[in-house]
Amino acid sequence: MSEHQTLSEAFNRTAYRLSGQGPRNVEVLKSVLEQVDGSTESDMYGKGRLIEDFQSEMAAYLGMESAVFFPSGTMAQQIALRIWCDEKKLRQVAYHPLCHLEIHEEDGLKELHGIKPILLADMNRLITLEDVKNLKEDIACLLLELPQREIGGQLPAFSELEAISAYCREKGIKLHLDGARLFEILPYYQKTAEEVCALFDSVYVSFYKSIGGIAGAILAGGADFIAKSKVWKRRHGGDLISLYPYILSSAYYFRERIGKMDQYYRDAKVLAERFNQCHGVNTRPEVPVSNMFHVHFDAPKVKVEPVLISLYEESGIGITGNLRDFDEGTSSFELSVGDLYPQVPEEKREAMFRMLDAKLREM
Amino acid sequence: MSEHQTLSEAFNRTAYRLSGQGPRNVEVLKSVLEQVDGSTESDMYGKGRLIEDFQSEMAAYLGMESAVFFPSGTMAQQIALRIWCDEKKLRQVAYHPLCHLEIHEEDGLKELHGIKPILLADMNRLITLEDVKNLKEDIACLLLELPQREIGGQLPAFSELEAISAYCREKGIKLHLDGARLFEILPYYQKTAEEVCALFDSVYVSFYKSIGGIAGAILAGGADFIAKSKVWKRRHGGDLISLYPYILSSAYYFRERIGKMDQYYRDAKVLAERFNQCHGVNTRPEVPVSNMFHVHFDAPKVKVEPVLISLYEESGIGITGNLRDFDEGTSSFELSVGDLYPQVPEEKREAMFRMLDAKLREM
Numbered sequence: 048m049s050e051h052q053t054l055s056e057a058f059n060r061t062a063y064r065l066s067g068q069g070p071r072n073v074e075v076l077k078s079v080l081e082q083v084d085g086s087t088e089s090d091m092y093g094k095g096r097l098i099e100d101f102q103s104e105m106a107a108y109l110g111m112e113s114a115v116f117f118p119s120g121t122m123a124q125q126i127a128l129r130i131w132c133d134e135k136k137l138r139q140v141a142y143h144p145l146c147h148l149e150i151h152e153e154d155g156l157k158e159l160h161g162i163k164p165i166l167l168a169d170m171n172r173l174i175t176l177e178d179v180k181n182l183k184e185d186i187a188c189l190l191l192e193l194p195q196r197e198i199g200g201q202l203p204a205f206s207e208l209e210a211i212s213a214y215c216r217e218k219g220i221k222l223h224l225d226g227a228r229l230f231e232i233l234p235y236y237q238k239t240a241e242e243v244c245a246l247f248d249s250v251y252v253s254f255y256k257s258i259g260g261i262a263g264a265i266l267a268g269g270a271d272f273i274a275k276s277k278v279w280k281r282r283h284g285g286d287l288i289s290l291y292p293y294i295l296s297s298a299y300y301f302r303e304r305i306g307k308m309d310q311y312y313r314d315a316k317v318l319a320e321r322f323n324q325c326h327g328v329n330t331r332p333e334v335p336v337s338n339m340f341h342v343h344f345d346a347p348k349v350k351v352e353p354v355l356i357s358l359y360e361e362s363g364i365g366i367t368g369n370l371r372d373f374d375e376g377t378s379s380f381e382l383s384v385g386d387l388y389p390q391v392p393e394e395k396r397e398a399m400f401r402m403l404d405a406k407l408r409e410m
Numbered sequence: 411m412s413e414h415q416t417l418s419e420a421f422n423r424t425a426y427r428l429s430g431q432g433p434r435n436v437e438v439l440k441s442v443l444e445q446v447d448g449s450t451e452s453d454m455y456g457k458g459r460l461i462e463d464f465q466s467e468m469a470a471y472l473g474m475e476s477a478v479f480f481p482s483g484t485m486a487q488q489i490a491l492r493i494w495c496d497e498k499k500l501r502q503v504a505y506h507p508l509c510h511l512e513i514h515e516e517d518g519l520k521e522l523h524g525i526k527p528i529l530l531a532d533m534n535r536l537i538t539l540e541d542v543k544n545l546k547e548d549i550a551c552l553l554l555e556l557p558q559r560e561i562g563g564q565l566p567a568f569s570e571l572e573a574i575s576a577y578c579r580e581k582g583i584k585l586h587l588d589g590a591r592l593f594e595i596l597p598y599y600q601k602t603a604e605e606v607c608a609l610f611d612s613v614y615v616s617f618y619k620s621i622g623g624i625a626g627a628i629l630a631g632g633a634d635f636i637a638k639s640k641v642w643k644r645r646h647g648g649d650l651i652s653l654y655p656y657i658l659s660s661a662y663y664f665r666e667r668i669g670k671m672d673q674y675y676r677d678a679k680v681l682a683e684r685f686n687q688c689h690g691v692n693t694r695p696e697v698p699v700s701n702m703f704h705v706h707f708d709a710p711k712v713k714v715e716p717v718l719i720s721l722y723e724e725s726g727i728g729i730t731g732n733l734r735d736f737d738e739g740t741s742s743f744e745l746s747v748g749d750l751y752p753q754v755p756e757e758k759r760e761a762m763f764r765m766l767d768a769k770l771r772e773m
Contacts, residue, residue, distance in 0.1 A: 074448030076655060085437030089624075118481055122647025155645030159522045255651055261452075262650045282518030283646050284485025287625045288618055292439060292655030 054370055057356040061365035063395065065318065068259035068304075068385040076261055076292060079299045089289045093277060097291050101298050102265070109250055110241025111267035115276055116294055118285050120227055120253050121152050123266040126279040127249045128188055129160045130272055131221040135187035141165040142190040143174055145197035147225065173203050176210045179220075189215055192225035193243070194232055199331035199341035199381075205236050212246035222246065227253040230305060231337040234312040248272075254297035257311060257338055257385055258304050263293035307386070311338035315384040321396075325404040331379075339383040342367075346410060348378040354406045362399035364391060417733055420719040424728035426758065428681065431622035431667075431748040439624055439655060442662045452652045456640060460654055464661050465628070472613055473604030474630035478639055479657055481648050483590055483616050484515050486629040487553070489642040490612045492523045493635055494551035494584040504528040504545060505553040506537055508560035510588065536566050539573045542583075552578055555588035556606070557595055562694035562704035562744075568599050575609035585609065590616040593668060594700040594746075597675040611635075617660035620674060620701055620748055621667050626656035670749070674701035678747040684759075688767040694742075702746040705730075709773060711741040717769045725762035727754060 090098035098116055106114035117123040132138045144166040148156050156162045168174045173195055194200035215222045224247040244250045249268035254260035266276055280286045315335040322328050327345035344351045348370050359365050367380035453461035461479055469477035480486040495501045507529040511519050519525045531537045536558055557563035578585045587610040596603060607613045612631035617623035629639055643649045678701045682693040690708035707714045711733050722728050730743035
């Protein structure tokens with residue numbers, strides 16, 4: 048049977064998972080709405096208590112003057128960069144080569160906004176203060192993603208971040224935070240969201256990563272910046288008559304999970320350590336700085352997939368449904384620790400890791 | 411008390427309404443989700459049965475090759491025009507001066523896509539074949555809104571529409587349908603959606619007008635056009651990880667209400683006739699061609715509002731929460747007949763109209 052099923056099929060049949068918050072099914076929304084009175088009025092084109100209350104709550108949490116709810120981070124971040132570019136009358140920004148805007152948005156920033164990005168650092172490492180200082184061209188805004196997801200969720204030291212922020216302020220460069228996983232890094236930095244955001248001029252956070260909502264984002268910044276972002280939100284077609292399905296679920300799961308980020312982070316460190324003990328496996332970063340990390344195998348996808356499929360069948364534990372070739376005969380996947388991890392009985396998990404180690408040695 | 415409350419407050423206290431499908435509250439979504447199994451899998455970035463099935467259903471209903479679900483019509487229509495402009499390498503289109511893109515979208519078409527619109531006809535009448543023939547400049551696409559909402563929901567004769575379509579095809583001009591209220595005009599034309607859409611190259615329909623969904627739109631056209639629109643949807647930030655709250659409610663209320671459009675239209679004609687019998691009141695159009703029309707008073711808002719507030723208090727029937735000054739000392743509001751209209755007992759409605767007529771004569 049193993050040879051005929053795909054990795055994702057085998058994964059979908061497992062009883063336990065190391066990663067995530069559970070299935071992305073309609074129950075995620077149903078269980079939110081069961082808590083909400085049916086007579087609660089919809090938001091209306093960005094107005095009304097339902098949306099305004101959540102925006103105020105998040106502005107306060109992030110320590111920013113104002114905030115606006117967006118259907119997506121893609122929309123929120125392009126708009127943030129556009130506002131900073133318009134302010135400086137310069138359509139040039141800088142970000143990491145593996146920035147979401149560069150690799151996942153079909154070049155919306157260039158095609159819709161005519162903004163030219165300068166790629167800082169190389170694909171395999173974080174942006175440093177040196178990279179910013181060595182910029183040959185002027186930019187309106189620097190975007191930093193914390194943690195840098197595509198390289199396993201790495202983080203600069205907080206002091207490096209402070210130095211970059213100070214340098215940008217001195218040079219009149221706006222600093223924007225791609226905080227899709229901001230909540231997840233606070234335990235490592237031992238900072239409040241407010242303390243991190245204070246280094247930035249504008250901040251985006253997401254509600255469907257570890258928060259586990261359905262979709263939706265908050266963009267936060269100064270009152271003038273946010274007023275402008277609402278105009279652009281309408282231009283983009285994001286000022287929906289009703290965004291409440293996303294707002295209600297974002298608010299609900301934020302309250303449910305924001306206090307769990309420390310546990311996710313501690314679990315991630317334990318889990319990464321166990322992966323690193325397996326033959327031909329290493330994690331990136333070696334010691335996680337959030338609830339996420341990447342697992343790398345010293346063998347290509349074509350060799351590792353059958354191992355994982357049989358592992359899932361024999362252990363009942365799924366570790367990923369999506370393995371990809373990395374470079375030079377290696378493969379990798381992303382893992383984000385959430386509520387499912389502690390549901391795996393420890394002895395089953397240990398047995399699975401012993402099995403994985405043995406299978407990789409035999410491979 | 412009357413003097414101290416606003417029209418919308420008085421309206422919100424009425425037991426009956428002539429217009430609409432009911433309150434826009436969370437119950438609208440709750441009652442949909444009660445019918446859906448919690449284990450139903452979310453759509454994922456435009457993929458999955460939940461979204462693909464509805465897209466196929468709507469493509470078939472509209473008689474178009476392919477369709478894609480969008481969070482908003484604003485996004486869908488800008489993208490449609492952009493695709494046609496790119497195809498012709500000409501960023502110029504034509505539409506009515508009161509087109510949604512011209513007056514409600516903060517100039518997204520110009521600011522995001524650099525497309526220049528030519529305004530056809532004047533504000534107070536429909537676009538004719540003559541207007542199109544008299545165009546002095548070349549255009550990539552002509553957008554027609556059926557019915558033309560801002561002038562009361564007027565419609566050209568179907569033969570005029572056919573002639574415009576034939577002319578555009580001959581001249582290599584793409585024809586796009588703003589069909590936000592397409593479902594509502596089929597009873598008047600006595601045509602299927604497919605027969606209307608056959609005249610157009612691309613079509614947008616909405617699910618929160620008379621269908622009464624939460625939000626969402628379908629853009630339909632040829633397979634190549636729709637493939638391109640998905641790329642632009644991602645660029646705009648509309649390719650959300652999950653759109654299912656909108657899709658499920660669109661599908662649910664489409665099935666519930668698509669068969670009622672004929673009744674809404676017939677009710678609208680009766681209702682408009684009754685308004686036209688009142689002193690100093692006329693409707694636009696005089697005889698509705700869909701479920702919607704505008705009611706005009708021969709007096710400004712400042713004089714009519716107190717009349718309406720006392721009417722609502724005495725009759726218990728709300729006719730609008732939003733009156734606006736029109737021109738030269740007149741005022742108007744929009745009315746769309748839906749499920750609430752037949753809930754108003756006929757004798758109460760008659761009494762209200764006699765009261766309105768008397769109050770307007772005394773004014």
